[in-house]
Amino acid sequence: MSQPPISPRRPLTLRDVSEASGVSEMTVSRVLRNRGDVSDTTREKVLEASKRLGYVPNKIAGALASQRVNLVAVIIPSLSNLVFPEVLGGISAGLEETGLQPVVGVTNYSPEKEEAVLYEMLSWRPSGVIVAGLEHTDAARAMMENAGVPIVEIMDVDGQGVDSVIGISHRRAGLHMAEAIIAAGYRKIGFLGTKMPDDHRARKRFEGFKEGLSLAGLELADTEFYHGGSALLKGREMTEAILKRNPDIDFLYYSNDMIGAGGLLWCLENGIDIPGRLGLAGFNGVELLDGLPRRLATMDACRRQIGLRAADIISGKAQDGQIGGALIELEPVLELGDTVRKI
Structure with a gap:
């Protein structure tokens, strides 16, 4: 004998919590919205009943009146990249x-995908938007300019922001890395990185790095680029390829720590003297480096601090009380580790 279809349970309402706690619906509403003068005893009764029943307030109903939901849209290029978590x-x-x-x-890393994601998120009327990068389509920029909520562009300060901007100068980061490499006595330098038409921050570091070399009268000896796949494995493959093609290179600068870690492991397995014969450096300062046989030179890009400062602006907790229009440039920390010769 077949069972009759199970009817979907009706959603719980304020009346259910009111009956379970023995107070009025208005009082339940005040407690759950944390508003109004309610005694501690009454508050505890309402919260206990709400928790026991499994009641979840309908935030959409409140949003219809305020035209805002208590959500912050956070738009990033990748979850697989160790930088963004x-x-x-x-x-x-x-x-x-x-x-x-x-x-x-x-x-x-798709401008068109960013535009689509932004459109969907803004349609829910969030309380603010945090978005990685300064480069957007014209339509995406127009949506942010007219959103009527705080907008915080993070990770990069080399460009024109819509509202508030928090990050580092990637051009200066690349330039300072070039200066450190040259100061350590390296002269024949190669660059390894991702193909970067849409990774604007990697592109800016590359430009700054080349500028730093140029100021010292140097040019890149060779380059190697990749797209997709395991960054650690690609780092190994790229390092082998560039050194076979150009064995006189004495330094390799990687656009990120993951491919740099792969390169370091390949060099150690092949008996290359690091940092005497060959120096190496990456970028980002990810925790992965703590587990390597040698500490890869890198730059800490202030990632967690960027996230904290962006949240403070969105929530109104910024120390200067500023909600919009902030420009906060953080300074990345150069860590020479074990893969750059000591001066």
Whole structure:
């Protein structure tokens, strides 16, 4: 005998919590919205009943009146890149106890995907937007300019922001890395990185790096680029390829730590003297480097601090009280590790 179809349970209402706690619906509403003068005893009764029943307030109903939901749109290029989880951790920590919750969208470094994600997120009327980078389509920029909420562009300060901007100068980061490499006595330098038509921050570091070499009368000896696949494996493959093609290179600068870690492991396995015969450096300062046989030279890009500061602006907790129009440039920390000769 077949069972009759199970009817979907009706959603719980304020009346259910009111009946379970023995107080009025208006009082339940005041408690759950943390508004109004309610005694501690009454508040505890309402919260206990709400928790026991599994009641979740309907935030959309409140949003219809305020035209805002307590969500913060966070738009990033990638979740597989180790850089962005630390940024998200900073944002999440910064929004704690503010009543705001981050909602994440991923663009895969596509301007068109960013535009589509932004459109969908703004249609829910979030309380603010945090977006990685300064380069957007005209339509995406127009949407942000007219959103009527705080907009924080993060990770980069080399360009014109829509509202508030928090990050580092990637051009200066690349230039300072070139200066450190040259000061350590290296002269025949190669660059290895991702193909970067849409990774604007990597492109700016590359431009700054070449500028630093040019100021010292040097040019890149060789380059090697990749697209997709495991960054660690690609780092090994690229390092082998560039050194076979150009064995006289005495330094390799990688656009990120993951391919740099792969390159370091390949060099050590092949008996190359690091940093005497060959120096290496990456970028980002990810925790992965702590587990390598030698500490790869890198730059800490202030990722968690960027996330925290962005959250403070969105929530109104910024130290200067500024909600919009902030420009905060952080300084990345150069860590020479074990793969650059000591001066």
